[in-house]
Amino acid sequence: MSYFFQIVVSGIVVGSIYALAALGLVLVYKSSRVANFAHGQIIAAGAFITFFLTVRLGVPIFFSFLASMLITFFLAMSVERIFLRRLIGEPIISVIMVTIGLASIFDGLIYLTPFGSENFSFPDFLPTESIVVGGVSISWTQLVGVIITFVLIGAFSWFFKKSTVGISMRAVSDDQFGAMSVGISVPRVFALAWATAGLSAAAAGCIIGNVTGLNFETLHAFGIVVFPVVILGGLDSILGAVVAGIIMGLIQQFASGYLDGNFGLNGTGDVMPYIILLIILLFKPHGLFGVHEIERV
């Protein structure tokens, strides 16, 4: 039985990290309807900034973590201000192409540093032994990762539901012209959406980096790996990202634990989430929590 519960715990851990990594994509899409293909590069940048501050400058890791979130907050805001502000009102596909270009530029910039081609790891700052309850183990790294994920997701949910700025962002997402007509600054909202996405990406980068080690290729791949999570969740739903992330994590672990190596199957842990995604989308084309928009002609 502990085998089953161990898989459940691992699925939730993996799913939570997916959810946090997906959050930045949701935030940008929620306000601007743009899929940000440079998200993985911001995830990697956040992880490397934390590493640099901690290891090279000797800043305690907790403060490095906060500082990296702050730096990526302003970095993403600057990206929006410099490259994307002038594309407001232009076709969405143009903006998406710009994000693909940005990904390429970020790649090039990171390749200029040692972080582009070397492996690193964070110094141990948590106990290395695992917490074992009833035969089910979880490492401190995973536990702290899950806690941070849920704290951040809770904070963002509150922000969008209760704060004036959050409500403005939702208004812009619903109807840009309508929002402008009631005095909401659309450019400001876009900048904030990118900035908060940058902040969450840094948090995700640090957690993923702590689990897998710091390798640029591995880190920025997560910008793409979490796309199914975002689509399953419904693109613009934070709750959707959380639920979809955990569903994906659980499917992956259960498939790996019960199907792989049996019945002549292998690699189902990687494939099964996509099969389930396709089946769910057949019945709910807008994802689990996506908005079904009706266009009147």
Place this chain on the structure above:
Amino acid sequence: MKSKTTLIFNVFLVIVFVFAFTLPASAGKTYKLGMSLAITGPTSDAGNPYAKGAEDWFKFVNETDYLGDGDKIDCPIRDDQYKNDVTKRFFEEFLDDGILIFLSYATGGNLALKRDFEEVQIPVIPASYHEGLIVDANYTFMPVATYSENAVGLAEYVMENHKGGDTPQVAFFIHPSAFGRGPLEDTQKAIAEGLNIEIVEVVEHGTDLDNTAMLQRLVSKDVQYVICHTVQTPVATMLTDAQRLGVTAGSFGEKGKLTFLGAHYTGGSDLIALAGTATEGYLWADSYNLTSENNEGAKKQLELAARYGRDDKAANSHNYGAGILAAQIATEAIKMAKETGLKVTRENLYIMLQKMNFNSFVAAGPVTYSDTERIGVDVQNIYVAQDGVFKKIQSFESKYIQKVRAGR
């Protein structure tokens, strides 16, 4: 009249200057080589120090007049970012420049260009040790033992050191590509030839954040040994998870636990950097001499790195050593041709490579080729991770690989 004298004097001066500056340059010849590899992009954690090793060796050769007569090697190093189409473009540009030897990189790029190498008849020294590169190919000179030799050799090590009368239960953890699958296929052939292990499961990994389910499954199937053939990052994640779950064997082949072993690109100082203490006990097959061995070869590698201002990370990387060896093989071929009195051409370098036999300070054994032999260093060392470094346990040559090697 005066102006005519001045003109003649000026022309004389120009001629003197031209000769003064061109004579020393023409005193030695320059031999052109070309190298294409991933300095950035996927696998650049290996490609970057590899490029540094090759660059440093060629600098050393040129600065110390290693070839004699003031001869130099000019080897531009291009970053193909692990893209086969870019590798092909660079290769064609190098051919236009008249290179004598091509120093290549990845399995995919080499497989894609394999026919071209044979058609053009250019000697190639790859950084990939995929067995398929030397099957039905004459011009590819593998610097060291192949990945298949690593995997089959590790399987032999398991067979010979496994305690108890039962057949060792083994799982393979591999990269989902030709690079990952090749050594598995050769191990399966070796089993058919009598290698006494059972492959219980093959895991082709993805971008995994957690390997709990997979590791528990392996333990539940009584797997005792996991042979890895991939790159370091997925191995590091797996080792960390195994440590957390308490399934890492405390001693070789411990019952109910997993003993991890891996081929060339799975190990090294980078694995320790990524997985820390979870690496302890990891067994690694490799044909390079490591700086942690602290022997004469290690000292020479560190001296070369220090001479060109490389940091500790690059200096201690086995991939830095691998880059040095590839450059050394090309250099030795040129030197041999010169000493034999042959003109340094592609054809003659091909002949020289087949007669090559020299000792490199970065390799675990001598580099030898012949008319039929295309693997330079056959010796492999088995290292074990202990106290944060890899330490040599023994040297060996795989016996079963000779039985299963295709087309040879």
